[in-house]
Structures are given as structure tokens and as C-alpha cells.
Amino acid sequence: MANTLRPYLTCIRNTLTAAMSLQNFPCQDVERHNKPEVEFKTNTELLLNPILICRNEAEKCLIETSINSLRISIKVKQADELENILTKKFLRFLAMRAESFQVLRRKPVQGYDISFLITNQHCEEMNKHRLIDFIVRFMEDIDKEISELKLSVNTRGRLVASEYLKQYT
Amino acid sequence: MGEILRSADMVAVASHQLAQCISGHAWNVDLTMIAVCTNNEVHIYNASPAPSAVWDRLHVLQKHDQLVSGVDWAPVSNYIVTVSHDRNSYVWKLEENVWQPTLVILRINRAAISVKWSPRENKFAVASGAKSVCVCYYEEDNNWWVSKIIRKKHGSTVTGVAWHPNNVVFFCFQLYEPYAKRSFRLQVLLATTSTDCKCRIFSAYIKGVDSRSAATTTFGEIRFGEQLVQLDLALGWAFGVKWSPSGRSLAYVGHDSTIHFIDDVGPSPIAQTLALRDLPLRDVLFLSEKRLVAGGFDCNPMLFASDDTGTWNFVRFLDEGKTPASDVKASTQFSEAFGKFYGQAKRGVATESPSSAPGTYHNNCITLLNPLAPPGEQEIRKFSTSGMDGKVVIWDMSTISDALARLGM
Numbered sequence: 001m002a003n004t005l006r007p008y009l010t011c012i013r014n015t016l017t018a019a020m021s022l023q024n025f026p027c028q029d030v031e032r033h034n035k036p037e038v039e040f041k042t043n044t045e046l047l048l049n050p051i052l053i054c055r056n057e058a059e060k061c062l063i064e065t066s067i068n069s070l071r072i073s074i075k076v077k078q079a080d081e082l083e084n085i086l087t088k089k090f091l092r093f094l095a096m097r098a099e100s101f102q103v104l105r106r107k108p109v110q111g112y113d114i115s116f117l118i119t120n121q122h123c124e125e126m127n128k129h130r131l132i133d134f135i136v137r138f139m140e141d142i143d144k145e146i147s148e149l150k151l152s153v154n155t156r157g158r159l160v161a162s163e164y165l166k167q168y169t
Numbered sequence: 170m171g172e173i174l175r176s177a178d179m180v181a182v183a184s185h186q187l188a189q190c191i192s193g194h195a196w197n198v199d200l201t202m203i204a205v206c207t208n209n210e211v212h213i214y215n216a217s218p219a220p221s222a223v224w225d226r227l228h229v230l231q232k233h234d235q236l237v238s239g240v241d242w243a244p245v246s247n248y249i250v251t252v253s254h255d256r257n258s259y260v261w262k263l264e265e266n267v268w269q270p271t272l273v274i275l276r277i278n279r280a281a282i283s284v285k286w287s288p289r290e291n292k293f294a295v296a297s298g299a300k301s302v303c304v305c306y307y308e309e310d311n312n313w314w315v316s317k318i319i320r321k322k323h324g325s326t327v328t329g330v331a332w333h334p335n336n337v338v339f340f341c342f343q344l345y346e347p348y349a350k351r352s353f354r355l356q357v358l359l360a361t362t363s364t365d366c367k368c369r370i371f372s373a374y375i376k377g378v379d380s381r382s383a384a385t386t387t388f389g390e391i392r393f394g395e396q397l398v399q400l401d402l403a404l405g406w407a408f409g410v411k412w413s414p415s416g417r418s419l420a421y422v423g424h425d426s427t428i429h430f431i432d433d434v435g436p437s438p439i440a441q442t443l444a445l446r447d448l449p450l451r452d453v454l455f456l457s458e459k460r461l462v463a464g465g466f467d468c469n470p471m472l473f474a475s476d477d478t479g480t481w482n483f484v485r486f487l488d489e490g491k492t493p494a495s496d497v498k499a500s501t502q503f504s505e506a507f508g509k510f511y512g513q514a515k516r517g518v519a520t521e522s523p524s525s526a527p528g529t530y531h532n533n534c535i536t537l538l539n540p541l542a543p544p545g546e547q548e549i550r551k552f553s554t555s556g557m558d559g560k561v562v563i564w565d566m567s568t569i570s571d572a573l574a575r576l577g578m
Binding site: 017018021023024025026027028031032034043045046067123124125127128 | 189190192235236238254255256278279280282298299300324325326364365366406424448449451465466532533534536557
């Protein structure tokens with residue numbers, strides 16, 4: 001299973017390097033506005049083809065680009081109900097604090113667990129390669145985090161149960 | 170603020186960090202001053218392309234409310250024209266060491282993206298997000314600039330404009346009358362690129378501003394705003410259109426990492442497309458009839474040359490780059506042996522380590538290339554680039570042009 005992780009992440013990294021060619025672009029529909037085109041999708045000529053990279057049926061990554069913004073949506077592997085709940089709660093916790101992450105989107109795109117929105121402003125202020133590194137590392141660490149959480153929930157459950165049942169033995 | 174970069178075979182001569190992000194720059198005619206747009210201001214520096222020059226800021230032009238997207242400095246009349254995302258344009262005139270702005274009513278209802286003075290400086294063209302191009306000229310009677318809009322044909326935002334150059338420099342035209350007449354004829358052509366992936370050539374002939382002989386061109390009689398040629402070569406958004414010094418050729422880039430060369434621009438042009446394996450380009454600059462340099466998201470200018478048959482080819486990247494940090498070379502046999510033991514782990518670590526940013530002088534996309542030569546010069550040796558990293562870098566081709574000449578380019 002682990003041997004598909006490297007190609008999956010390399011593919012995402014290469015796609016992001018190509019997709020993150022963003023530039024400042026004033027809105028064509030409303031004067032004096034500057035909006036991330038990938039969110040509004042009003043002008044189809046400004047959008048590029050979305051790319052879906054799947055590792056397997058459960059894990060995938062959708063990258064949508066436009067002339068001034070880029071949206072990355074990730075679906076994390078969730079093997080059972082417990083992981084489902086943990087992922088949802090953990091990523092919701094992160095998304096609520098999207099302000100401090102800057103590139104995080106407050107609500108994930110429909111059908112995915114977490115989304116990033118990167119605009120040309122982010123590319124000007126921050127280093128493009130570091131941004132890509134951040135996203136790829138995030139994807140690597142997310143799996144580890146969820147496994148750790150699951151492990152700690154199970155361990156704690158076992159401890160609590162055995163302590164409680166001690167009074168009956 | 171400026172770093173000296175000269176070394177044996179390097180093309181980059183000097184680099185100046187001026188702001189967080191630069192949207193455009195323009196030099197004055199004798200290359201002693203540079204106007205740089207950052208945010209909603211234009212900063213004018215006392216500058217020089219010399220390697221050891223220190224640039225100090227002389228003036229700050231503050232009139233626009235939003236990002237200043239384009240600036241151009243007219244060589245003879247010394248006017249600066251600026252356009253901005255707030256739909257306005259100002260023409261600045263230097264009076265007693267203070268720059269006085271004159272508002273130009275562009276009559277567009279969206280942002281302006283780029284601006285260029287015509288070779289005779291009696292007009293300037295503005296590319297706008299209203300899917301149109303404005304050509305503005307000065308009306309003596311009312312003492313203000315009037316705009317005429319080319320409304321039709323563009324499917325999307327116009328990203329760049331380029332005037333067909335004069336064949337002869339101004340002060341020569343009395344001597345070379347026959348050439349001058351021919352050059353004026355073509356001066357009314359305007360090439361535009363747009364995010365609908367097409368490059369078009371329009372006529373910008375304005376009665377009363379351009380001489381009558383200018384109305385007759387290789388295309389025949391034409392009126393203002395008529396589309397003469399439409400080039401649909403790119404699959405991605407088109408940027409960076411420029412004419413060659415003689416005006417025979419045209420080049421532009423597409424966001425699908427292609428660069429297009431059109432020779433013999435006329436009713437039946439010859440087009441060539443080069444597909445590149447790197448990130449898309451943003452702007453081009455003709456160094457001569459046979460050489461072109463282009464810059465873009467790779468942060469590294471690329472040199473292209475055409476051979477005797479007229480075929481264009483990629484020659485090389487101009488930025489040698491600093492030595493990459495990831496070069497881990499075993500220097501002795503002992504460490505090589507150790508390397509074998511730790512080889513597995515090292516390789517594992519290397520793939521997880523952050524990708525090294527390219528060691529180029531620009532850290533972010535190059536958005537504009539400007540020649541550093543008097544106007545009308547047929548062969549350009551030096552040019553400057555500005556980018557989204559806020560730097561202006563000066564490049565000198567003299568060091569490598571001999572090597573290229575030996576290769577027959």
C-alpha cells in the first residue's frame with residue numbers, strides 16, 4: 001500500500017508546479033473587483049481543465065486552476081466509521097481556523113474533506129515552492145495524524161473500560 | 170539595494186530589489202531614470218544599467234486608487250503614461266522637476282491591463298478588461314486626450330498591445346524620404362493578445378492624427394478598428410506580443426507553454442510554433458531580427474534564435490543560476506563507503522526534503538522585458554527584466570554574443 005504514496009505525491013507536486021502559474025487578473029464582470037476566478041467560474045475561458053489524481057477509490061485529489069487562483073481539494077482515506085468521525089472533526093477544527101493558515105478554505109468542496117485556495121496574492125507574498133512543499137507535507141502528515149488519533153482513542157477506550165470493570169472483578 | 174553580479178560568463182549584470190511586487194517598469198530615453206509601478210504608485214528612480222550603480226528614489230507618482238498595471242515612457246516627448254485597474258489613465262508631464270498628471274478619460278468600464286506609446290508618440294494604446302482596446306490621441310483644440318475604442322472581435326480581456334515600429338528613427342527621416350514614407354504607412358498597425366487565446370492585428374489609423382499616406386498599407390485601404398489578421402495558434406491565453414525591429418516579424422507566447430513566431434506579417438503570414446517543456450512564458454523581446462529573449466514563470470530568461478532558413482529554435486537559458494544546494498557529493502573514498510551504508514536512508518530523506526527553489530536571480534515570475542537601447546535600434550545588447558518578486562535585473566548579452574556568433578547564430 002505504501003508504495004503508491006510516493007508516485008501519488010510526486011504526481012501532485014508536479015501538477016501543482018505547473019498549475020501554480022498565477023497572475024493578477026482584474027474581474028471582467030464587475031468593475032474594480034479582483035476575485036479568485038476558480039471560485040466564481042463565471043468566465044469559462046479563464047478556467048483550465050480540472051485534474052483529478054486518484055491513489056485508489058478512497059483517496060483522491062482534485063486540482064482546479066484558473067488565471068489567478070488555484071483550488072486543491074483532498075479526500076483522505078477513511079477505512080471505518082471511527083476514522084470517518086475523526087477525520088471530519090479534525091479537519092473541521094483546522095478549517096475553522098483557516099484565517100491563520102491563509103491558504104486554507106473554510107469549507108471543503110462538496111465530496112472532499114479539505115480544500116485549499118491559493119491566489120496570486122499568496123504567490124507574490126510567499127515562495128511558490130514552499131507552498132507546494134506545505135501542501136504535500138500536509139497530505140503526508142494527515143494520514144499519520146488520523147492513525148495516531150485512532151490509536152489514542154482505542155487505547156483510551158480500553159483503559160477506561162478496564163478501569164471501570166475492575167470494580168466488578 | 171543593488172548587487173553586483175558580474176562574473177566570467179554571466180549574463181545578469183545587476184539586480185535591484187525595489188518592492189514586494191513590480192507590475193511594470195519603463196526607462197527614459199537616455200537610460201538615466203526608471204519608472205517602476207508597485208501597488209497604486211509609480212516610483213521614479215535615478216538609475217543606470219551600470220553594474221555598480223546605486224538607485225535612489227526621486228519621485229513618487231500617486232494618483233491611482235488601485236494597482237497600476239502598465240507604464241510607458243515616451244522617448245522624445247518625455248511623457249509617462251500610466252494605466253490602472255481603477256479604469257483610469259494619467260499622462261504625466263515633467264514641469265520644473267515635478268510630475269503633473271493629466272487625466273485621460275478612457276471610456277472603458279473595466280480595468281486597464283497594459284499601455285504602449287506609438288512610435289511617433291502622438292497616440293497610445295490601452296489594453297483593457299472590457300474586451301476592448303482604446304487608442305488615445307491628443308486633441309490640440311480642447312487640450313486633452315481623447316480615446317477611440319476598438320470594440321469588436323475580442324472574446325475576452327486584452328492582455329497586451331504592440332505598435333508596429335517605424336523603420337527609420339525620427340531624425341533620419343528627412344534624409345531617407347522614400348523609406349520614411351513606407352515606414353509611416355505601417356505605423357498604424359496594432360497587434361493585441363487576449364485571454365481568448367488569439368493574437369490579432371488591427372488598424373489604428375486615425376484621421377487627422379496620422380498622415381493620409383498611412384491609410385494605404387500592405388493590406389490596402391483600412392479604417393480605424395478594422396481587424397486585419399487573426400492568429401489562432403495557441404491553446405492557452407496569449408501574452409507578450411512584440412514586433413521585430415523591422416516590423417517584418419511578430420512573436421507572442423501562449424499559456425500552454427508555447428511561443429509563436431510569425432514572419433512576413435501580411436495577408437498570408439508564415440507561422441511557427443515552438444512547444445516548450447517548461448513553465449509558461451509571459452513576455453518576449455526581440456534583440457534583433459534573428460534573436461529573441463523571453464521570460465516567464467521559470468524565472469529564467471530563454472534565448473531563441475532563427476537560422477538562415479528562418480526556423481526558430483531554443484538556444485539556452487540565460488541565467489546560469491547559483492550552485493544548487495542539493496548537490497551532495499562524496500569527496501573521499503571513506504565518505505563514499507559511508508554513503509553506501511546510509512545510502513538508503515539518505516535517498517529517503519532527500520525525497521522528503523523541501524524542493525530547492527531554483528537558484529536564479531528572479532525568485533518569482535518574470536513579467537516584463539524592456540530593451541536598454543535607444544529607440545529604433547536594430548540590435549539590442551542589454552535588456553532589463555522585472556518580476557513579481559519586486560526585482561529589476563539588468564542583463565548584458567555582450568559576453569555571450571561572441572560565443573553564439575561562433576556557433577553561427
